[in-house]
Amino acid sequence: MTVLRSDTPALDIAGLAFSYGGRFALQDVSFAVPPGAFTALLGPNGAGKTTLFSLITHLFTGGRGTIRIGGWDIRRESRKALAQMGVVFQQPTLDLDLTVVQNLRYFASLHAMPTRTADQRIEAELARLELWDRRDDRVRHLSGGYRRRVEVARALLHRPSLLLLDEATVGLDVPTRRRIVDQVHALARDDGIAVLWATHLIDEVRADDDVVVMHGGRVKARGRVDEVARAAGCETIGEAFARMIAADPEGEGGGERREGGKGGGGGSP
């Protein structure tokens, strides 16, 4: 795992703005994810989460502001920054015709892992995600939940310090979703991996998580879940989220920021 100084956020976004032509997709987005924190990026469809992920992963570039991963600027030092992150995209990205192990070996080679090291890491991550018995199955024969867990295992192979998951549980049943959420929480808690978990499903957010609420391309609130709820005058984050969306159905209003908690204090360049 990449060793970071404890005061270096795994992800630090400051003043980020991005538009498609004349239509802005992100405006003045700032937040940070410290090492070992599970941060939920909560927002309805069209909030700008996927655009944000594409900028963080350097699939897109442009706009204003900075994105640093483990201190590395994604624009200026993209290769060093990318080496520190594992990504699970919203769309499935496994090769259906290959087996689980073949998919993972392919990814390991993209990260320049020698064969022996790769096989050790593959065994460890498949065991951790309870997939070892399915290692020789073709991905085509796996259920959606298994495929997602294979993608999580793949994202961890190179020991990233930051794990990004974009709507990783879309289309899965409730028990499978809960299992994946539990496993990813364990990664943050036990291994100190910083997690940014984008979702629009409120039940995937826990009381002690950090949360960044996005709507209409802006950060509406950020901080610990209970603090964000309290600041909105609500008992639960679900109520607070619904209130924020209802107050600005089109997502056009300015972002009001609430800071606090271990994940909320970032945002400085």
Place this chain on the structure above:
Amino acid sequence: MTIDAYLLCLKGILVREVLRFLKQRERFLAALVRPLVWLFVFAAGFRAALGVSIIPPYETYITYEVYIVPGLIGMIQLFNGMQSSLSMVYDREMGSMRILMVTPLPRWYLLTCKLLAGAAVSILQAYTFLVIAALFGITLPAIGYVAVLPALVLSGLMLGAVGLLLSSTIRQLENFAGIMNFVIFPTFFLSSALYPLWKMQESSVVLHRICQFNPFTHAVELIRFALYGRVAPVALGITLLSLALFLALAIYGYSPAKAMMQRRAGTGGG
């Protein structure tokens, strides 16, 4: 990143492409059946109609089947390049291209690895075709089977680069059908694959000119001469230049600033 890292990445991409190809038996069969039909049906029918006089690199009269072998190898590589392009558009639509793009190696290198892997698959197909042709009596000088390898690498890369460039400009899989009509067929028929260019000149000077400017013509001629142990300098130069141009444009097409994913992103996700 060390040289080992780059080699490991290349190996991984090569292994993946070959595994995918071997697991897609229909694709393997289609890739072989197409040129074999041309060789054994089309060429047999046209043998009488088309007389091929002695032109370099041939030193004696040859049958039409022998003449079109290099063109059909070019056809295999052309279709493979387009198939790779199709698979990249599919990968992009399905998302797996993203996994390649978010790895910490230069994007130009990753795309070049994809290109090399595609060329390797096309070479496997080309040699299988040559073996089947030989089994049916269409043989070439022994040296040609070895000498053609570098030509196949170069032509495979060049035609793969065309596919890569196309994949960077096609937004949706549905648009790919147009590629068949507007790229593959004109490229193939406006070349020296099926008839020598002097024959085309007798019919139309304009078409002859177009054939001369077609990079596929030069890829075919490069293969044709290599099959007889000879180098065609003009064909070699133009194939190399075309490779450099198409690859550079494709790399630009896949750059983060230019990526068409960016244009499409407004429709996706949260």
